[in-house]
Amino acid sequence: MTQEQPILSIKGLLKSFDGKSVLNNLTMDLYPGMVVGLLGLNGAGKTTLMHCALGILAMDAGEAHILADNAANLSLQTKAQIGFVPQQPFGYEGFTVGAALALHRSFYPSWDLELEQDWLKRFNLTSKLQVQRLSVGQRQSLALIMAMAYRPKLLLLDEPVASLDPIARRKFMADLFDLALESGSAVLFSSHITSDLERVASHLALIKEGELLLFKEIDSLREEVKSLSLAENTPLPASLRVLQRQGNAVLVDNYQGQVIEGVKAVTSLNLEQLFVALHS
Numbered sequence: 001m002t003q004e005q006p007i008l009s010i011k012g013l014l015k016s017f018d019g020k021s022v023l024n025n026l027t028m029d030l031y032p033g034m035v036v037g038l039l040g041l042n043g044a045g046k047t048t049l050m051h052c053a054l055g056i057l058a059m060d061a062g063e064a065h066i067l068a069d070n071a072a073n074l075s076l077q078t079k080a081q082i083g084f085v086p087q088q089p090f091g092y093e094g095f096t097v098g099a100a101l102a103l104h105r106s107f108y109p110s111w112d113l114e115l116e117q118d119w120l121k122r123f124n125l126t127s128k129l130q131v132q133r134l135s136v137g138q139r140q141s142l143a144l145i146m147a148m149a150y151r152p153k154l155l156l157l158d159e160p161v162a163s164l165d166p167i168a169r170r171k172f173m174a175d176l177f178d179l180a181l182e183s184g185s186a187v188l189f190s191s192h193i194t195s196d197l198e199r200v201a202s203h204l205a206l207i208k209e210g211e212l213l214l215f216k217e218i219d220s221l222r223e224e225v226k227s228l229s230l231a232e233n234t235p236l237p238a239s240l241r242v243l244q245r246q247g248n249a250v251l252v253d254n255y256q257g258q259v260i261e262g263v264k265a266v267t268s269l270n271l272e273q274l275f276v277a278l279h280s
């Protein structure tokens, strides 16, 4: 999957607000076909990360590149390759859905009309609906169509499905993955719905206390991140990375199935359990 040129490359990102560090030396590369689920507590810095990556927010240190451009100075050409759905989609009051899409479409030569129509049907949206009368979930659906129908190379979605009903959410998440693979795009989406993330993401990025604690393929995560129950004073092999320790319960990464003396139990965790364990 990995090709030589990342679509999004973030290096050493530092960002503070009012002297309080939010992101601390964060480095991450997204390659074509990667669908990265971004997880973190409320206020962990997920939105901040996306805004810095897009050049909407200035970084205190570090840099981000999208395709060949520095995020601080994106060319129009590169901007046309980016889709972004913010947490609170906005705009197009006074328009019908059809008119809003027509205007939006006019900016993007690569707009895929068939994809647009297909997604309108999937989300039960019709052209004649007034944008200001749409429900929150319907607005979110419209914002997603607007961000995706031109098949951008980089798609950043800040809690894109929080207001969608479970049926729309499932359809959207499944399509998101297919679209990324088909179009060779990279996707970074934040969500608190760990089951969605587990189902469709190729990678997990987990931010804790300003650091990218985990950035890992979902399949490797299932195999290599385990909770170990230890006997007193059990030393762990140096190859294991300790993520969290609570008495004799240790959460580790890089577990390779080895038998370790003094380890009484090895437990697998789903993503929600892992998230809770990491923050307890």
Ligand SMILES: Nc1ncnc2c1ncn2[C@@H]1O[C@H](COP(=O)(O)OP(=O)(O)OP(=O)(O)O)[C@@H](O)[C@H]1O
Pocket: 017, 018, 022, 040, 041, 042, 043, 044, 045, 046, 047, 048, 049
């Ligand atoms: N413009 C700003 N000025 C001051 N503080 C800010 C600003 N933007 C964000 N913050 C702070 O930075 C921290 C990270 O916020 P951010 O919105 O990135 O978190 P998040 O992970 O997206 O949270 P959530 O899951 O609740 O959406 C929070 O403590 C927030 O209060």
